[in-house]
Amino acid sequence: MTETDETNIKIQVRGLSKVFGSQPKKALELRNQGKKRPEILEKTGQTLGLSNIDFDVREGELLVIMGLSGSGKSTLIRCLNRLIEPTEGDIVIDGQNIPKLSEKELLECRRRHFSMVFQNFALFPHKTVQENAEYGLEVRGVEKNSRVESARNSLKQVGLDGWEDAYPSQLSGGMQQRVGLARALANDSTVMLMDEAFSALDPLIRKDMQQELIELQHRMKKTTIFITHDLDEAISIGDRIILLKDGEIVQSGTPEEILTRPADDYVARFVEGVDMSRIFTANSAMRPVRATARDSDGPRTVLRKMSDNGLDSIYVIGRDRTLMGIVNVDEVDAAAKAGKETISELIQNDFPKAGPDEPMNNLFAMFNDKSYPIAIVDDNQRLLGVVVKGAVLEKLAEAGEH
């Protein structure tokens, strides 16, 4: 982590441990002597739920905490808002150390900072969709008119307008979880906690919800902590992933880091079976463009650039590096012989183009018979680099070895 990131940290977790049982001190002593969870359980009857957890949550990121059942991930997320009391450690959010807060301060902190989405939705069956979405605001004592308004808005965000007066039991699972999401969004807390939020949904709906969450998250830049036991889910939605095992962090990093450099066998076993070509993006195979032509260049200049770099075709960019098209060596040559002044008439548009986040498996299908490299452009159509066929194959082969 670089220095500049420090300022954007939303939550700082340091030395967080949780012991389930009546003699937590004993268990922590053994832990400090290097004993592991099963041994501690055998000796003291205490379960070491979490041990010495350190991590940061950055402002606006979607952080996934991943682990199998019993890894402590649900305990961890509940320690953050003290639905479970941590045994030791610090959780600092905006300068407040959560474990040290009084009962009253804690309520205030939960209302301001945290909203939560639950695995089994946990919607209130006696309240309508609208009333459910209003719940967080109602608890805070927000005045009726404005809370109706915010709840409406967030229901619209999740695509539930028109369902305000329905009861949760009248909705499908996917729709119920949208209500759960709307309830969390309406609250306008600074952090959203999602506890296996999509695990109870069937696979197709789950994919949709993941996609929508990513979009929502990008749009609203809401700091989100997402718990899951599913690596595919973690990879497809997470900006960063923290992997938990037996109450300890095994590895943390971007999805790509975890996939390409698993910290140990445990992670490696997880990673097996993930379709690598879906994980790698155009970014990882992209190369800088060796040469580009300007639309104002004459044919001879362009020919020179091409022969210097051994190219058969060259991308043409405008003044602000926006991509305009591609020209072929044969046509430029012909234009030069015909004595044309510029290449602007020769620019073609039938070239493959993708964003830097395009998954690798999609790229492969984009190469056409002309074998133009794929142009990678940003949102403003500026040329970032190119991907050639060889690089894709190389990357996929590399991935296959892991």
Next chain:
Amino acid sequence: MAIDIPRIPLGDAIEGSLDFLTSHYSNVTRGISSVTQTGISALNDALMWLPEWALMAIIAVICWRVASLRLGIGAVLGLSLIWNLGLWNPMIETLTLVVIATVVAVVIAMPFGVFAAISDRFYSVIMPVLDFMQTMPAFVYLIPAIPFFGIGSVSAIFATVIFSMPPAIRFTTLGIRQVPNDLIEAADAFGATRTQKLIKIQFPLSLPTIMAGINQTIMLALSMVVIAAMIGADGLGSEVWRAIQRLRPGDGFEAGIAVVILAMLLDRITQALRKPKKKAS
């Protein structure tokens, strides 16, 4: 050789403390007595003031609205039979006692039930007390009621409240404890206070269970009010009591059937209230 173990003077002790209560708190008991008597008379007079057919119509409409048309028709038939047998006034007296006893019992039971749901320690204290209240033969309550409140309807209410309160407490506790944990967790996660949880989540969600408890309370109250005829409570019970003393089984059964009809109406109405209203879907 018999070992001479002295008999524990349990009865004497209880009597002593009851005497103490009656002599030192006679102001209190007299106050309660007059307030209760006023309540009983007012409600009784109001129900008597209505012509039979009007009250019958009101009850029938209530039955129809909360339950079904069938129950409405049943109510008309049943109440007509009571009227025809000349048991209308005793029936009203019994109904009055049941209503007042139930209201008092529920008002006392609610806070106890809620507190027992929240506090495990209070729960473990109150449960044996409730067992005691329910299993102690009902007649026993009648005896101390007399020195407290004298012969008549107030004593009947006192004994009935004690006898019929336990299910209201139990079901309130059960209902609140039964609210799914994940809903409580959700309320906590959004920063709800204990009161907010209770009023907005736990109470509405346990309402069907609480209503089941109230239903039980009403049924117990009805049976106790009938028994309370032994200490001079008015109503259908005293009709039965008189029939026993005069050995007239016919009269006894007539009054008994009136009790059954009243019980069924009260039961069906409160049962119907238990079910959540059907929402338009």
